[in-house]
Amino acid sequence: MSPVLEMRGVSKVYGEGPAAVKALTGVDLSVESGTMVAVMGPSGSGKSTLLTIAGSLEEPTSGEVLVEGTSLVGMSRNDRARMRRRRVGYVFQDFNLLAGLTAVENITLPLELDGMRPKAAREAGLEALGELDLTDRAGHYPDELSGGQRQRVAIARAIVGDRRLLLADEPTGALDSVSGEGVMRLLKVACRRGAAAVLVTHDAHLASWADRVVFVRDGVVVDQTAPPAGPESLLAVETEPRA
Numbered sequence: 001m002s003p004v005l006e007m008r009g010v011s012k013v014y015g016e017g018p019a020a021v022k023a024l025t026g027v028d029l030s031v032e033s034g035t036m037v038a039v040m041g042p043s044g045s046g047k048s049t050l051l052t053i054a055g056s057l058e059e060p061t062s063g064e065v066l067v068e069g070t071s072l073v074g075m076s077r078n079d080r081a082r083m084r085r086r087r088v089g090y091v092f093q094d095f096n097l098l099a100g101l102t103a104v105e106n107i108t109l110p111l112e113l114d115g116m117r118p119k120a121a122r123e124a125g126l127e128a129l130g131e132l133d134l135t136d137r138a139g140h141y142p143d144e145l146s147g148g149q150r151q152r153v154a155i156a157r158a159i160v161g162d163r164r165l166l167l168a169d170e171p172t173g174a175l176d177s178v179s180g181e182g183v184m185r186l187l188k189v190a191c192r193r194g195a196a197a198v199l200v201t202h203d204a205h206l207a208s209w210a211d212r213v214v215f216v217r218d219g220v221v222v223d224q225t226a227p228p229a230g231p232e233s234l235l236a237v238e239t240e241p242r243a
């Protein structure tokens with residue numbers, strides 16, 4: 001089976017001439033279904049660039065990105081946008097919830113944009129909220145939710161539908177450590193159900209939830225290791241998919 005995400009020799013240069021910045025150089029990364037990879041490295045090393053290229057929000061200068069075996073190179077802009085909406089879920093530090101939409105509307109918007117009927121989208125949205133114990137907040141607006149609840153809505157939006165690739169950039173950044181662990185648990189559950197996740201973090205404790213840690217320095221992957229035994233090993237039972 002193809003990996004959910006494969007990056008082959010990916011390089012990214014921002015700008016031109018003397019102002020050019022080599023953000024990534026020759027990055028190879030493969031993430032299988034069921035696997036969470038944490039990306040760590042100093043500030044400016046290229047972690048966010050790696051994530052945005054993996055999610056096709058940005059194009060590499062050279063190299064290739066494949067999602068479920070399909071190369072994004074040469075794909076039309078529309079096809080790429082459709083693939084992104086259907087297959088890729090993003091969780092960013094600032095949540096990116098739309099203030100004028102309720103929790104459930106924030107989740108269903110991408111589904112409806114993708115052509116799902118409003119009723120079916122709403123059912124899927126409510127189910128995703130239910131999985132995150134947020135059913136009673138479905139009709140609340142983002143400013144009526146706590147930081148942890150907003151983050152769970154952002155995660156529900158990322159995992160709703162048939163998303164196979166979850167990309168998270170410091171997803172626990174604004175949360176206390178208990179809520180942060182909750183976020184990691186949810187991402188882990190999504191992986192157990194077959195998703196692949198790539199998580200950028202500065203936090204070694206959070207990285208210990210991952211199956212693999214990738215270290216980036218000056219745009220180059222310098223090391224890939226298994227993390228030390230962390231909380232994940234203690235949660236093997238708790239994070240099993242629900243029947």
Ligand SMILES: Nc1ncnc2c1ncn2[C@@H]1O[C@H](COP(=O)(O)OP(=O)(O)OP(=O)(O)O)[C@@H](O)[C@H]1O
Binds near residue numbers: 045
């Ligand atoms: N749009 C852009 N235009 C020009 N340079 C950019 C752009 N985005 C990123 N860079 C540069 O590319 C390099 C990698 O940036 P990136 O944001 O990927 O690093 P990072 O590891 O995520 O950093 P941090 O941990 O501080 O978020 C940096 O030198 C940055 O200044």
